[in-house]
Amino acid sequence: MQNPFRSLLAGLVALGLALPGHAGTTLDVAAPFEIQSPEPSTTGHIFTRMGIAETLVDADPQGRLLPGLATGWSVSEDGLTWRFTLRENVLFHDGTPMTPATVAGALEIARGKPGPLASLPIAALTPEPGALVIALGEPVAALPAFLAEARAQILAPSAYGPDGQAVAVIGTGPYRVTSLTPPLSLRATAFPEYWGAQPNVPAVTYTAVGRAETRALMAESGDADFVFTLDPATVTRLSRSDAVEILSVAIPRSLLLKVNAAHPFLNSPEARRALSLAIDRAGLAQAVLRYPQGADQLFPPAMGDWHNPALDPLAHDPDAARALLAGLGWVPGPDGILSRDGQRLALTLTTYPDRPELPLVAAVLEQQFRAIGVELTINSTNSSEIPAGHQAGTLELGLLARNFALIPDPIGTILSDYAPGGDWGAMGWQNAEIAALAQALARGEGGDAERARIAAILQEQLPVIPIAWYQQTLAVRTGIEGAVIDPWERSFGLPGLRFAE
Known part of the structure; x- marks a missing residue:
């Protein structure tokens, strides 16, 4: 019988993926993010994470x-x-x-x-x-x-x-690029003239591997030393392996449902609240994501002052969801799907498999929304389709992971998403009070009360619907020391890693 992993590796080689350089001199990173080009505006996050x-x-x-x-x-x-x-x-x-x-x-x-x-x-x-x-x-x-x-x-x-x-990519970091092959790989070596401390590992590689299962197999086999972003099933499996160590940390990132609030089916807070009430966040977090809890508001505890524990938590109540939709004139059809004025309550949810948990969550949402009479079609495609759909006005629902740590002060992301909405934030929804509060905070005016008010408005209006707070996971090959996860996702920490003696 043919070894399935050998077949997989043969396929990776055929695709041009960089496989390990090895044995105490090269550390191999595998992550889901493609290298689009040397351009910082599209791929800069990889170059900073790799220490370039x-x-x-x-x-x-x-x-x-x-x-x-x-x-x-x-x-x-x-x-x-x-x-x-x-x-x-x-x-x-x-x-x-x-x-x-x-x-x-x-x-x-x-x-x-x-x-x-x-x-x-x-x-x-x-x-x-x-x-x-x-x-x-x-x-x-x-x-x-x-x-x-x-x-x-x-x-x-x-x-x-x-x-x-x-x-x-000609930067100043501890590693300099020796080979760049978009969209899949790069190689880098320690830069002898670096202004800071020299890295312990003299060479590193980066391989973009979109499938979570493939990344997990690379971790198990030793064909990658540092595997970033794992799906829940592979975390469970790899946790039982002696070949790797699994690290996990709460990060300032939320899994959320982006809503086209200008859509005639979604243009009232009551309609958006009905969708929110249909979501069993606790069950989804524990059974699908293997997280300790779901999100009861947009901003996770990892965001410090932005997390408001005084908010009434988002709840799961399908009966209340049905009542809200009935109050908006929706009535059940023969198959249980609601209709109004001859139109079925049918929506398309766009998501992307770069983050392997998103299609899994989308499948659960399809079932939970159907239970309240909403028909959901899932479109799993490139992540770029969400901002493209936002710009074109064609996006109905988008399931995504929103990183509030792109800028270490979250006010930058809040301004981008809600004052007014950017490609990854609110769509078809504006709130003058939020815009004024966010702009004041950006000027250095205001504090906890203004942040709390922004959180409260988002909780009331639900231009986006929070589902879960993220845990970032990392598999590190046994024998690699010094690995940590940066909650702000700015760096892989490669210069501090070392091979065990």
């Missing part, structure tokens, strides 16, 4: 800001002028020095592309001796946090073509 590129500002596991390529920063009394002191004696991987001018140039390019920097009221980026000065048109108290986001990474001038698109 760096940002001016860093963050610790609690989300507190730390020096990165900037050793410190200060702001004027009016909040309009920031000065970032730059680290000295930093070299890019092409051997050229990082200077205030190269930093300003990289950020100018970054803010001209999609990403958080594009939304900031930056009036000027001015290099000064040993520093970068950023002038704003209005105060942004969270500016240092925006500069910690992966798309604000600092690359060398030679990394960009004449049109400003990146043609190579």
